[in-house]
Amino acid sequence: MPQLVTVRRRRPDGRPRRLFVPVLPVLVLLSPLLLLVVLGGLIACLVARVRPLGALAGVARLVWALPGTRFELVQGRTDVRIEVR
Template identity: 65%
Template sequence: MIPQLVTVRVRRANGRRLRLYVPVLLVLLVLSPLLLLAVAAGLVACFITGVRPVGALRGAGQLLWALPGTRFEIEQGRTAVLVSVR
């Protein structure tokens, strides 16, 4: 299942907190022209480096499929960032 929602929580150094909810499908629809350019550039890079494009696309799909449930936590000093993929 592809990710549907990305939650970003930021705790700033001054103690204020910010929470953002990013719907993945909406972002993909808005950025779809750039996504087509990125796929085309990836195909050109595959041909230049000698990697099979079907294998590269399959690997990217498997990575996308494995993202739900992933959490990234980064802390530096009093600032913290948490990214959760659902």
Template identity: 65%
Template structure:
């Protein structure tokens, strides 16, 4: 299943959390022209390095579909960042 929502939480200087919820589909539609250029660049890179473009696309799709339920948490001193993919 494709991810639907990305939640980003960042700890503020006062100790509170700033939370952003980003819907994936509208962002994907806005960035679609750049995504098409990235796919073309990936295709050229696959052909230049003799990697199967279909296999590379299949691997990228597998990573995308495995993202829901993933959480990244980074803490360094008083700073903290959490990214959750649903």
């Protein structure tokens, strides 16, 4: 499971700004919304006729595969880099 997400954004003056986001405390803070997300996912599975346990297994595999992922977006003056550890 990912432990830390690093977001790096280049300011207009050219200096980089880093933001370190620990995953576990954010999950704890957002846990009241987790019930709504699970309910919405269950409804989406029923509408799309997908097995809920199969969808849950797919989401779990995706989350456990995230560490080591890097996302970079550079376009014009926009420079954003996200790294999951």
